[in-house]
Amino acid sequence: MQTLDPQVETRIEAAAFRRLLRHLDEHKEVQNIELMILADFCRNCLAKWMMAAAQEEGVTMDYDEARERIYGLPYDQWKDLHQQPATPEQLAAFEARQAAKKAKGEA
Template structure:
């Protein structure tokens, strides 16, 4: 498998993970953190860090919105226990 195809598959897999987490609003970040060592906020930080490495300017809130699928304050108000 060439590098381009591998990166495409990784990208699609990441988007599938995000979709899964967006559907599982019942799973709290603290639960994710306790079981796996990372949460939605970690994913948004990693996303921003990778953008920074490429010289792409993205705010913390924009990165969180990408991961959560909605503005973070809205998600927090609706779903955080």
Template sequence: MSCSDDQTAGRDTLDELDDAVAAAAFRRLARLLRHRSDAANIDLMGLAGFCRNCLGDWIAEAGDMDKETGRAIVHGMPTAEWKALHHTAATPEQLVRMEESMAKNPSGH
């Protein structure tokens, strides 16, 4: 069953997922993103339409905290420190891919 089939049926199996299972999967994703600093945020945005910062922002929204706190949770350190260690300037091509990818996201994402 595809994600769209699941949505079309009027239900979303993600809502049926046990919170502990979802939390374990989220922590695994966040730890993988911490480890894979070679996967640049701009490339994640260009491919998937989200990045570490987005994930941190979603944590902040869900947890009623400021964005920096949410982002630091995902980065495993303050954002400025992560950026100093891992950030590289985006190329014009990366920016175009990001814009194209973001246009595919549902509104609010």
């Protein structure tokens, strides 16, 4: 793997992150619970990671602001427009994933 200038690497990573956000925005039908079941992260996780990264840089960013940056609009609006209630099957799959993580000592 080639060594990149740190500023170039940061710009590449930032571009990839922006592309991930666009991809998620283009696929609002993919529900957060599905992301949690399949990938163990969701849009809210991204917001928490963004908030933590901001704090590491000495930037004050609360959870609502971070979620608005991830969702592209206030979370309550996004939720009203795009979030569907979790199905019993989704809830069962999520609980099974959480139980498996706990059994592995990951939770």
